[in-house]
Structures are given as C-alpha cells and as structure tokens.
Amino acid sequence: MCRLALKTADIPFSPYEVLTGMEAMQEGYDGSGLGLLLRGVSFADFNYKKEEHLILSGIAHSEAAFQRLHKHMEERGFEQEYDHQFKVNSALIEAKDRYQYIVRVYKKPQGLSVAELEDRLMQARLFLRKDGEQHGGDLTVFSFWSDVIMIKEVGWPLEIGDALGLNDDRIKARVVMAQGRQNTNYGINLYACHPFFIQGIATMTNGENTAFVPIKEWLEGKRIPGYMGYQSDSEVFAHILHYVTKKLNLPLACYKHVITPLKTEELNKHPQGEFLKGLRTACRRLIIDGPNAVIGTLPDESCLLVMDQKKMRPATVGGRPGAWAIASEMCGVEALIPDRDPSLDFQPMREHTVIIPPDRKELLIWSQFDPFTLSQAA
Amino acid sequence: MVSVRSVYTQPSSLTFSDLPWIIQHREDRCTLCGQCTAVCPKQAIYLTYRRQRMPKLDILQKKRGNEYRHFVGIRQHTAIDKMCIGCGMCSSVCPNEAIGPVPNSNEHRSRFHMDEKGDAWKRGGRRNVPGKTILDRIAFDRISMLTDPALDAGRHEFSLNTILGRVLPPEEFLRRQLAGEWIPPTREIFPFVIGSMSFGALSPNMWLGLLQGVAYCNEVLGIPVVMATGEGGCPPWVLRSPFLKYIILQIASGYFGWDEIIRAIPEMQCDPAAIEIKYGQGAKPGDGGLLMWFKVSKLIARLRGVPEGVDLPSPPVHQTLYSIEESVMKMIQTMSMAFGFRVPVYPKISGSTSAKSVLNNLVRNPYAGALLIDGIDGGTGAAYNVSMDATGHPIASNLRECYLELVAQGRQNEIPLFAAGGVGKNGNVTQNGMALIMLGASGVHVGKYIMQACAGCLGNEMGRCNVCNTGICPKGITSQNPKLYRRLDPDDVAQRVADVFSSIRIEMKKIMAPLGRSQSLPIGMSDALGIDDADAAERLGIKYIC
C-alpha cells in the first residue's frame, strides 16, 4: 500500500513540508519511489507567471540526452526563459545515472487557441518521451504544461527532498501532491511513480486497480494521443478523469459515476437514473476495481478525492479555510495542517467525491446518490 | 460338431463384444421382474429361454454324463437398430442391481455399420471427444496478494451481470442523448444464458420446468437468467405472458413458429429479452435445424404450422437473393423494426475461421446487438455424426480472435460477444464460463450442462445415450411422447435450475474475489489467465504456466 499526501493552501509553501508530513505515514511505503506534483508555482529566482510561461519537468540521464532535449525544444520553437538549477547532493540519490534534473520555464507560444496549445504541449511531451525511449531511456519527461512541476525519483521521500535541496524555499507552490511508493506488481520505473499527468490533469492513487488490463486496452483503442504508457495500473485513473472531463465534457461529479457506478437498484431510485444507467453501459470498460483512493488535481487548482466502491482504502481530508490536506492517514493530515479543528476532519465513504474548490473556503462533499447539474445531457 | 460353413453371417452381423456397451446381467440376482426390458428405450435387451449343460459324474458307476437345465435369462440384441446405448435405465429400475451396461474398451465394430439403409449416422447429443478441454485447463492465476484487503466472496457485494445489446461509444451516446435520438436497447442479464433448445427438441415438461426455474431465478433469487428458445417458436401462452421478458426468441432458416409469434406481437405484455437469428450452430455448421418425424407431435405440428409426423429439416442458410451479409443486415433490421427497436437482435453463428469477417460486418451494422459464436463442442437435438464430431471450430481461440479484433478497433464494449459450445462439458461450468469471459466473452450460452444438471440427461462424450433425435429420450427430456415425458416433473426441473444458478453465482464470486474483482464482470481480463500448454497460451495470448 502506498501513502499519499496532498496539501493545498492560499499561501505558497515549500514542497518539503509535504515530505515531512509523509514521514508520519512512513510504514506505508518502502522507498521504491517518490512522486511530486506542484501547482500554483513560484520561484525565488524568477518571476513566474502562469499566463505567460510553461514548465517542462523531467530528468536527463546523460549529457547527450540533455543536449538533444535542448535542441528539440528549440526546433519546436519553445523559447527558454529560466532553468531551475537544483542544488543536488548526489550522495543521497540511489540512482547513479542522473545527469540533470529538469525544471525549465519556457515562453508560452502566442496566437494559438487553447485546444491547439494543449495539443502542442502534449505532442512535445510525447515526442521527448519517445525520443528518450529510443535512446535507451536516457531522457524522462514528466510534464510540459503551464504551472505544473513534476519530480519523480527512486528512494525515500525525505532523502530525495534533501538530495534536491527542496527545503531551500527556492520553489514554492499552492498545491503539492506527493506519493511514497510501495512497489507492487510492476518494476521500479520512473514513469510508474504517481502522480500521473495528462494535459493539466493529475491523479495519484493508493491501491491496486485489478481491472487494469481491460481498461488499458479500451483506452488505447480510443487512439487518443497521450493515452499510452501504462507502466502503472493507476495511470488509467488520470486518463479516465481526462476522458470524462475533457473528451466527454461531463461535470466532475460524473467521474465517480464512471469509475464506480451505482448498482441498478440504486440507479432505479436516482433522479438521473436513466441517464446514469446509459452512461454506465457506455463507459462500462472504465469501471475500476480493487481497493483505491484516487486523489486528483485540475488546472484551476481544485483538488478531489474519490474512493473505490467498497471503500477499501482509507483517506482523510481536513483543514481550515485557506489550507486543506488530503492524506492516506489521519496522522498525515495532522502533520500537514496542525492548526485545524481535527473534529471536522472528514473520511469519505464509498459514495463521496470530496472537492476542494480553488477558493479553498470550504470542502464540497458530493454524494453519488444526489443529483448533479448536467447542463448537457439531462 | 456343426460345420462352420453353415453358420449364417452377414457383413453387418455383430456380436455383443462388437458393441460400444456390453450388458452385464447377473443371473443369481435377477428375479425376472422384466422392468429392465420394459424401460429400455432401444429394446436392446430381451428375456429368452436358454439351455444350460449340467455335467454329471456318477462315481459309483464310474460314468460321466450330462443333464440339461432350462432357464430364463436376459440377453442383448446385436442388431444396429437395437444396440444398447449405455443409458443405464435398466440398472436404475432393477430392484436387485442385477443388470447394467459396461463400456466396451475394445474397438467398436458397430461403428462401421451405423449407415444402414444408406443413410449416414444421425444422432443427438454432442461431439464424442472425451477428456479435458482447453477451457478446463485454464487457471485463474493473478491472485491479489500484495496490497489488497482481500475480497470476501461470502460477504462482499459483487456485480455479476452483463450487457446484451449494442452499446454506443460514450461520445455518441451523449450526442444522441442530447439530440433525443434512438439509443439501442440493452439488457442487463446474468452472463450464463440457457442456450437455444427448441420447443420441439425439448419435451413440454422440460420446457415448462426450465421456464419456471428461470422465472424463479429472476423473481425470487434476483439472478436475471434468460433462456433462448431455439428454432420452432414458443408456446402461445408464454408469448402472451409476463415471462416473455426472460426469453430470447430464435428465428432460424426454417422460420418455424414465427407465424404464431408475429400473430402474438400485438398481445404481448412485455418485450422478449432479445431476438437471436440463427445462421449456424456449433454442433453442425452448415446444416440447418432438424426435427425428426418421431418428435413432430400434434402440439409441435400446431406450433410450427406443419402436418404431424413429418421430418422438419431447415435449410442450411437463410433464403437470400444475394449474400449472407445482405441477409444478416436485412434480417437484423427487420426484426428490430418488428419489435419497435426496443429489443436487441443478434446473430448466432458457428465457430469458424470466418467468424472474424462476420464480426467486422456486424460492427458496421448499427442495429446488431451482439454476436454469439457456437463452438464445435456444442450440442444438438439431431445431426449427422460427422458434423458433430468433425465439423466446426473450438470456441476458445475463435472467441479470443474475435475479441482481439474488436480490441484492435477499440470497439470491444460496443458489440458484446457471447460464446457457446462445450461450456461445462466436463462439469466445470463456472470455470469454463469465466475463462471465456476473461478471454473476452460478455457471457456464455449453456445447453447440455443445463440438461445434465437440471434434468438428469444421461448423455456423455463416450457415446452414452445421445438418442435425442429419435424421441425415445429415456429421461423424458427430449421426447414428445407423453409416456416418456411424464417421467420428468417440471417442478423438479425448476428446482434444479434454481440450484444450478445459485451455485454458479457462488462460484463466480469464488473466482472473482481472489482476483480482486467485484465491481464489474472481468470481461477480457486476460492477465488473470494461465494454461499449462505453451502453444495454447501463445494462441490465446495468455500466460504459460507449469
């Protein structure tokens, strides 16, 4: 079982805080990997603006890869504005082939529609990823998007934080997702570390998706660019969220109805039951299985948490207006936001979707049994 | 001494050791009650007087001699038409365990003479190839051991149902929903379907028992089982009853029974579960249905709209002007229209290397609700032995191929594939069915297993019984003779149907729980399968385990 922690706050904070918070839940991961995703980013050495800049995150494992990356980005017309240099203490990093950790800021190209830009960013990311794979895996690219930094590394979370000097406050963020990995059925691979990212949407999961193969086969069959990889059985959660919200244009509440639909008897009583039954049938191959707590974040900085249909995984959300945390265990929430009222902590049940809206004023707890506004189809 | 030349022999003269089943009769136990000879469906045994020599030795007179005793004993006919079929009815009625058939492990001379009068061997039943099938050898080996709190088959909730009917891609579903356009009908059903067995092939008691059992499963046990009729229509009272919703009506190339169905449409209380258009059958590909004259009783004649006591062979294919594709398309559309586009319509074909082409055709037909592929191990009420034993394609690789074809096109959720043909052949019905589901089937159709488990059919793959075609079914399952079918109590059949489906439900959970699956039927979960044969593993795209 892995451990997950997410913190979202109005005032940017250091990702190191979340890593320390994860220490509280240490028995739940085995040092096989850490994944970090930052949103609402600010740099001490650069005046970052979401509207103007893009960030590329990854790792170059050799100088040649680093040079290629540079060349490809230039050829694709992306103009570099800032290159964040981590103060790396490589003694603390297990892997010995890390030439350069990449967090680079580029100028956002002008004159493109939102969809065009999003596609271009994804194409560039996929191109770089493929280029790395063609060169013996010497280049790993996690995300290329505005306002998102991703770091993934093998090892113990706090040690990786120390190794990259994340406690120096040079990078801060308003939303940080972190996963300490417990290696399960797939080999240690940087791409297999959560969170998973596609076009601004990110999820991380605690658990095992036993319906992985049929879901993966269906997503691949859609031939949607970016629906690939699948080094981890949890990667499909991110892609389903992307599919539901961006391809089907359904409200966020429908995510839960797609991955863990209600039973027929329950839908027979639901005000939108007829529609939801049809949706369940049409999206049948996206029903997840196994014990899972899925934590996601969206480009507008809203955060969400949904449980598997049997609530076989724990997860708690707690906080106060302005700062909220979601973690696998209560002690994780306690470590991240000590100055809250713990009696208001909430542990979602099987039917719940917990949403922390971008204004961070209060939690939205939405039950699957409740109707939702479905402008489009209802 | 009798001269050998005077022994009369014909080419087809056989002795008891030439037959597949040899009757063993224990004189010392027999009371000559005659029950065995009365019950024997083949009149294979008869009472006869025999003479026995009793050696006599007179010691005082130092003389040897003979005395003779006469006795009544039971003997076995050796003529082909009276050959014992090993059904075992004689032993089941014998009060003293004095008689019973024993399989002859020697060659079967009789096999060379089954074509008397110039007609090749016809029979009912199944492919006579015993032994483990490929499906029997598949193990579910992806057990969640690392991170899960395990599922509890006894306490957790499981979604076991499947969908029958055309499913739209999500984008198209939403578009039509928004535009208020037609959305193809679907049914949520239990993935084990009682496969097509016609009213005609089955006796009225068997049919009634099955229907009663199915209704009980649906209405009391909450297991949405459906059953298919096979060719030959459906009793008029069923057509007008609320039970019709549990029934898949089959239309086949003889169109038998459809006058009655069409007439009933305006009076139907509910829609049928689906319409199955039979293009082929696993047991006898390229052959139409066959109801032999023995079974065309008054009731059957009325239902099918034919005279009594005539053979009813359906043509091998549907009458069509141009091509099968065209007729598939037209029939699916016509049938959809007849039921107001509210009932899924799908074709049934025999397992074949051409199944993939049929499938690709259906993918492009927006009204096609599913595809049922029936493999070589499927059963039948009547067919030529050569069709049953040697014609067709085993279901496992055929189904897998078709599923992977859909996966390659990204349409595996749109046309549900149903598989049939040998599911439960050796009694492992749930294991076989779940293996097919994980290979990509949305569900399976089961026929012979249901007859064996719910009605006590005696047939097996070693040629036992398998006389379903001639109307002499000793259990009353496939006979239209009231003397025979009254042996079968519909209530008992219904009880067994309920038992069988309840236990399939339990076994499904016992298979799914260790795999960590409970939210949806694990269709296409091929990562959970392994087989102890490297070639089969490669062909099916699953793991080789040993």
Ligand code: SF4
């Ligand atoms: S086994 Fe069946 S066919 Fe053979 S003698 Fe007995 S009753 Fe007759």
Ligand code: SF4
């Ligand atoms: S018992 Fe009846 S149904 Fe079964 S094989 Fe014999 S004749 Fe056929």
